[in-house]
Amino acid sequence: MSLKIVQPGLSTSIQDLGRPGFFHLGIPIGGAMDRFALRCANMLVGNPEGAAGLEVVFMGPQIEFTRDALVAVTGADLPAKVDGEPRDGWTSFEVKAGQTLSFDFLKSGARAYIAISGGIDTPPALGSRSTYPIGALGGVEGRNIAAGDVIPLGEADLIEAGQTVPADLRRMPGNSAELRVLPGLYWHRLTEKAQQGFFDDDWTVALEADRMGYRFKGGSALEFVDREQPFGAGADPSNIVDGCYSYGSIQVPGGLEPIVLHRDAVSGGGYFTLGAIISADMDLIGQLQPHTPVKFVKVDMDQALAARKARKKMLAEVRAHLG
Amino acid sequence: MKTRYTYGGDEHIYVEMDDEMSLDAFFKSLSMSNAVRDADIHGVTEICPANASFQVKFDPDMIHPDEMMRRIKDLEHNADDADKRMKTRIIEIPVYYQDPWTHETLMRFRERHQDPNGTDLDYAARINGYDNAEAFIEAHHSQPWFVSMVGFVAGLPFLYQLVERDKQLQVPKYLRPRTDTPKQTVGYGGCFSCIYSVRGAGGYQMFGITPMPIFDPEGKQNYLRDFMVFFKPGDIVKWKPIDRAEYDRILSEVEADTYVPRIAEVDFDLDAFNADISGTNAKLMEALNVA
Numbered sequence: 001m002s003l004k005i006v007q008p009g010l011s012t013s014i015q016d017l018g019r020p021g022f023f024h025l026g027i028p029i030g031g032a033m034d035r036f037a038l039r040c041a042n043m044l045v046g047n048p049e050g051a052a053g054l055e056v057v058f059m060g061p062q063i064e065f066t067r068d069a070l071v072a073v074t075g076a077d078l079p080a081k082v083d084g085e086p087r088d089g090w091t092s093f094e095v096k097a098g099q100t101l102s103f104d105f106l107k108s109g110a111r112a113y114i115a116i117s118g119g120i121d122t123p124p125a126l127g128s129r130s131t132y133p134i135g136a137l138g139g140v141e142g143r144n145i146a147a148g149d150v151i152p153l154g155e156a157d158l159i160e161a162g163q164t165v166p167a168d169l170r171r172m173p174g175n176s177a178e179l180r181v182l183p184g185l186y187w188h189r190l191t192e193k194a195q196q197g198f199f200d201d202d203w204t205v206a207l208e209a210d211r212m213g214y215r216f217k218g219g220s221a222l223e224f225v226d227r228e229q230p231f232g233a234g235a236d237p238s239n240i241v242d243g244c245y246s247y248g249s250i251q252v253p254g255g256l257e258p259i260v261l262h263r264d265a266v267s268g269g270g271y272f273t274l275g276a277i278i279s280a281d282m283d284l285i286g287q288l289q290p291h292t293p294v295k296f297v298k299v300d301m302d303q304a305l306a307a308r309k310a311r312k313k314m315l316a317e318v319r320a321h322l323g
Numbered sequence: 324m325k326t327r328y329t330y331g332g333d334e335h336i337y338v339e340m341d342d343e344m345s346l347d348a349f350f351k352s353l354s355m356s357n358a359v360r361d362a363d364i365h366g367v368t369e370i371c372p373a374n375a376s377f378q379v380k381f382d383p384d385m386i387h388p389d390e391m392m393r394r395i396k397d398l399e400h401n402a403d404d405a406d407k408r409m410k411t412r413i414i415e416i417p418v419y420y421q422d423p424w425t426h427e428t429l430m431r432f433r434e435r436h437q438d439p440n441g442t443d444l445d446y447a448a449r450i451n452g453y454d455n456a457e458a459f460i461e462a463h464h465s466q467p468w469f470v471s472m473v474g475f476v477a478g479l480p481f482l483y484q485l486v487e488r489d490k491q492l493q494v495p496k497y498l499r500p501r502t503d504t505p506k507q508t509v510g511y512g513g514c515f516s517c518i519y520s521v522r523g524a525g526g527y528q529m530f531g532i533t534p535m536p537i538f539d540p541e542g543k544q545n546y547l548r549d550f551m552v553f554f555k556p557g558d559i560v561k562w563k564p565i566d567r568a569e570y571d572r573i574l575s576e577v578e579a580d581t582y583v584p585r586i587a588e589v590d591f592d593l594d595a596f597n598a599d600i601s602g603t604n605a606k607l608m609e610a611l612n613v614a
Binding site for chain 1: 329330331332333334335337339341342343344345368369370371372373374375376377378380383384387388389472473474475476477478479481483488493495496512513514515520521523538540541552
């Protein structure tokens with residue numbers, strides 16, 4: 001009825017689709033950074049799409065199973081093995097009681113998702129099993145998994161192994177990425193030259209890239225429209241009176257390195273934000289490795305909604321296919 | 324005060340009541356975000372009030388962003404006539420200023436600070452025109468504070484001092500944020516004080532530490548058993564300076580779960596406050612004295 005963690009990997013956490021409703025208290029939604037990949041993994045093993053699974057970053061864990069289960073690994077190309085025998089990604093496979101799931105080196109992407117039939121059954125916190133270590137919520141006693149953990153699984157009716165998400169419905173990151181941005185929020189704080197430069201410049205993902213936010217570097221420093229700083233904002237031109245942050249919003253402290261807030265975002269702060277990554281591209285950010293070249297692409301609301309619709313359609317096709 | 328409406332991607336609407344901080348902007352923001360909540364607009368998933376702004380998260384599959392924007396703008400006139408009074412509470416928060424733990428931390432991150440040769444308090448005192456840290460500490464705790472936002476991380480309150488604008492203390496944030504801040508540090512940035520609810524990164528100057536937990540995911544404290552987050556916008560705080568002996572005494576009570584914060588129910592009326600700041604504050608603090 002459980003998983004025994006032999007090796008935890010680099011930073012493996014329990015995640016579901018998060019805990020909406022507490023951002024006004026500084027508790028973020030959390031949940032899988034690549035939600036499409038988690039949903040697909042769950043569908044493959046017959047779980048509800050929002051069941052809790054494991055989010056693996058860069059390096060896979062080693063897990064011993066104490067019961068028979070169906071498993072699927074999606075997202076990043078992190079080849080799975082059962083007792084040393086390779087298994088395909090985006091495809092369900094059986095793991096028998098006593099067998100060990102392990103992984104080869106990462107080939108592409110950044111985060112793989114492991115779904116296990118029955119789902120992970122740790123105690124929910126504020127309605128979710130997602131791990132939020134800063135607030136000690138969810139996960140295993142509020143933290144990522146560690147060697148020696150025994151993780152409970154829910155009951156499951158085993159469905160047939162070997163179901164697969166067709167290659168054209170998988171979302172795989174390439175060697176570079178385009179992230180679409182809807183300008184807004186404090187966009188007016190930038191000079192026209194800086195507004196143009198942000199989209200013209202070549203950026204790369206910095207080393208500081210985690211569940212809270214992704215930092216980018218390589219572009220030119222952004223210039224601000226001159227003003228007398230409003231009372232309470234702080235002296236730096238990139239400061240504002242502390243306000244809310246949107247998920248996906250792009251802040252540029254000091255005008256230097258943009259930071260895109262992700263699922264474990266801080267809920268507010270005193271830096272201006274120039275707009276936000278559109279919802280359709282949030283999953284993709286979770287698959288970017290450090291040093292990946294990135295272009296920010298300006299879109300309008302109609303384009304953002306069309307992109308969102310296209311993502312929904314892709315998910316609907318996976319659902320129809322896996323029926 | 325001119326309201327500004329904008330989108331945060333395709334899932335958020337951001338409304339800024341004013342670009343500068345004031346209690347008028349806070350009350351208008353709180354009242355309008357309450358109006359959005361009361362309107363129960365289909366598709367709204369989160370409403371986050373902030374110091375002088377608020378944000379609505381919504382599902383654009385359920386309502387078009389333009390329609391959501393129109394519905395929110397329609398509520399602005401309600402906020403204009405909003406009552407600037409609230410029933411709230413005043414809470415005494417014990418603070419051990421110049422404690423050894425924030426001191427160790429601020430020394431560790433000295434190269435990220437404006438003044439690598441002093442302490443955060445020495446620096447804050449100097450740039451605010453006080454003779455020494457003790458005089459600055461006195462200014463920090465002598466008048467009450469108003470919780471104008473909860474957020475950043477788990478249950479962290481931003482506090483705005485209830486004094487005339489020309490008496491407000493102001494300090495910049497660290498030049499580069501620290502990667503560590505002790506849990507329950509009392510910090511300062513811009514015109515806001517804060518209490519770091521959990522250990523972690525931070526950019527605010529560090530003045531002291533409170534032994535009183537304000538975030539409790541494990542439900543260890545009697546006064547946090549109903550909900551793990553202590554503060555809500557509109558709470559009023561009075562800092563009470565304490566020494567090491569009292570810090571240790573309160574901490575042992577916290578550990579034994581016998582600590583009960585000192586709290587009094589009060590009414591806050593912004594017009595009455597603006598008409599007589601020191602008189603209003605005296606009444607607020609008096610309520611605490613008899614609590």
